[in-house]
Amino acid sequence: QSVLTQPPSVSGAPGQRVTVSCTGNSSNIGANYDVHWYQQLPGTAPKLLIHSNNNRPSGVPDRFSGSKSGTSASLAITGLQAEDEADYYCQSYDNSLRARVFGTGTKVTVL
Amino acid sequence: QVQLQESGPGLVKPSGTLSLTCAVSGGSVSSDNWWTWVRQPPGKGLEWIGEIYPSGSANYNPSLKSRVTMSLDKSKNQFSLKLTSVTAADTALYYCARVDCRGSSCYPDYWGQGTLVTVSS
Numbered sequence: 001q002s003v004l005t006q007p008p009s010v011s012g013a014p015g016q017r018v019t020v021s022c023t024g025n026s027s028n029i030g031a032n033y034d035v036h037w038y039q040q041l042p043g044t045a046p047k048l049l050i051h052s053n054n055n056r057p058s059g060v061p062d063r064f065s066g067s068k069s070g071t072s073a074s075l076a077i078t079g080l081q082a083e084d085e086a087d088y089y090c091q092s093y094d095n096s097l098r099a100r101v102f103g104t105g106t107k108v109t110v111l
Numbered sequence: 112q113v114q115l116q117e118s119g120p121g122l123v124k125p126s127g128t129l130s131l132t133c134a135v136s137g138g139s140v141s142s143d144n145w146w147t148w149v150r151q152p153p154g155k156g157l158e159w160i161g162e163i164y165p166s167g168s169a170n171y172n173p174s175l176k177s178r179v180t181m182s183l184d185k186s187k188n189q190f191s192l193k194l195t196s197v198t199a200a201d202t203a204l205y206y207c208a209r210v211d212c213r214g215s216s217c218y219p220d221y222w223g224q225g226t227l228v229t230v231s232s
Binding site: 002034036038044045046047048051052057089091093097098099100101102103104105 | 223
């Protein structure tokens with residue numbers, strides 16, 4: 001049972017903007033630990049999408065952005081494309097569990 | 112470009128020991144990075160198993176700590192995972208990855224392709 005909760009699914013039409021939420025608590029996101037985001041295309045390994053709340057690694061399109069506030073974080077995808085259809089996971093650190101923790105995962109579907 | 116490749120038996124008997132190795136190329140396990148294992152049961156989400164530093168210092172998921180050991184072989188540029196007393200619940204895709212840290216912010220940046228381990232008699 002993950003301590004970071006994400007919606008099971010999010011969908012949008014091509015070109016639209018979608019957001020994926022990641023809700024934690026005072027032991028992880030609320031304790032000011034950074035949030036990172038991963039994209040997992042079907043049948044592939046996770047790929048780092050956003051690190052340290054809002055930083056894109058080289059090669060990641062600027063359609064992807066991250067934000068954090070209080071005990072939650074969000075991933076936004078603007079100008080949704082068919083190739084964005086994937087599972088998305090947030091990740092942070094929990095000082096109560098003393099462990100790195102992943103979110104429950106969100107499947108993004110392009111209609 | 113750092114590349115990682117997991118290897119090990121794809122089938123382990125219940126109560127046995129799961130042993131995996133992650134070979135690193137394009138980088139060194141002696142560098143200032145943590146090296147981590149993450150697993151994903153079929154159709155489910157990601158679970159952090161633990162991480163190891165070149166000094167040998169390791170951190171483990173408390174839920175697995177009693178059964179997990181990680182080690183690092185600098186001469187072969189690889190690191191390893193051992194998980195004892197396995198059950199069907201340990202059936203998963205196992206990924207190895209490099210962890211990059213910017214200050215206190217640490218995150219896996221390079222991942223292996225993953226290897227499926229099935230626990231079954």
